[in-house]
Amino acid sequence: MPKLTLMFEEKTVKEVSLGARPVGIGRSPDNDLTVDNLAVSNYHARVYVDSGKMVVEDLKSLNGTFVNEMRVERATLKHGDSIHIGKHHIKVDATGEAPVSYGSGRQTATPKINETMVLDTKMRREMLQQAAALGERTQLAAGRLRVPTLVVLGGKTDRKEYTLTSKLTVIGKSHLATVRLSGWFKPKMAAQINKHDDGYYLGAGDKVPSVNGSPIQGPVQLKDGDQVEVCGVRLNFIFRE
């Protein structure tokens, strides 16, 4: 039978075998593995066998269940995996004999809308109205229409100013680029600016651009007034009112 060992740092706290019955993990003392830590929910997660596979399922815990550092809702476990819950971890030892399937596992899981459904117009309106009431403040804060703009401060480009209207903006020599660079040895796509729900993100192309003097380490969100430099071209990112 597979074994689950609850550990705190290098210390073994408790060991249980996984049989046909699921192993409950949480702060409440009626769990098979009780984890005494405030960061752990009363009924935090459980491990059971489904169609011959060992599965860990997070029970909508506040701080999450992690398998090998990745947060999971439900994941298949294999020998040697480590489940992290709060500051504790649980070692998975699957070398024992394969257990019997815990067939009813899925049915008894917390109720969840698993089947895709579409809201009809009325439901949609109601749900969005509810949502709108909550979201009103954030909407108002963004009140005035602000147009993202790149102003050229220096370097060779085809225009002096660009309004970012598209979701994807490319800076480069290509005829498809929004901000077109001219001059020898300029890359076709030097850098990119992509629109996300929460703003505009500068990312690398064939070159790594700098923001306010420091080279970016990955996509970074541009703030009003940021100075972008790539391939000898300097651009000022601003929101025009």
Place this chain on the structure above:
Amino acid sequence: MRIVSGGQSDVGQQRTNNEDCFRIVQPLNLFVISDGMGGEAHGEIASAMAVETVVKTCMGEETGTAAASAETQPGWSDQTGRLFNAAHLANKKIYESSQANLQQQGMGATLAAAWINEEKLSIVHVGDSRVYLLRSGVLQQLTSDHSLVAEQVRRGILTAAEAEHSELQSVLLRALGTQPEVEVDAEEHALFPADILLLCTDGLTRMVAEQKIAGTLQSESDPSKAAEKLVGLANENGGADNVTVVVVHMEPKESGFLSWLRHGAQKNAGKNGSA
């Protein structure tokens, strides 16, 4: 640009039937995926109808007037207009079928379709199937999900992390075939050499983190293998839903001299030059 693609669809680890559907129409560079819903086998009917109608309309085999809301916007390419119309037509077909067959009532489908003509990309979508672009290592979602949680994130009610764990992830605001008319999102983008497009159903994005998706797309040079790996990852992580993945690579055309050096005579002798 040379366009190379591959796709895969899988039932997943927990469902018994696959309601996803996809088609790659190579001569057109048209890529279509759909995720069906509705009890029994009706989700499958809906997604198959969605894909079929879009493909046929784009190929010019199916002509029909869609709903009044299918008015294309000035400035769009013919291709975008046709794709947009195709999505409306698919909505109409699925809706009419579900009205005519009692047991099909309530069936519907998502749609994500991409059509590439030279360096121009047209995309349309309805629902929570997605189109991503991987450009210079940056993965960008081109579509915005028509789901309740995505809308709540856009309105600042939920954070993206909260949305990932919401129980209402499967609640859609729009789908094909559930209403007589539907709002279709359409857009156009320019494609660059070495860009990678990904079309996928929620069975992938709910199981595999975007970072992992980007890494897999970058490390696998064969699009069919990349699709296979992504489906594998979704299944390894639980495979809670059907999963469908289409990967499209924009391969830079070699410059004249290099191309002549590498392929030279065979190319000119054998091929008929069709795309």
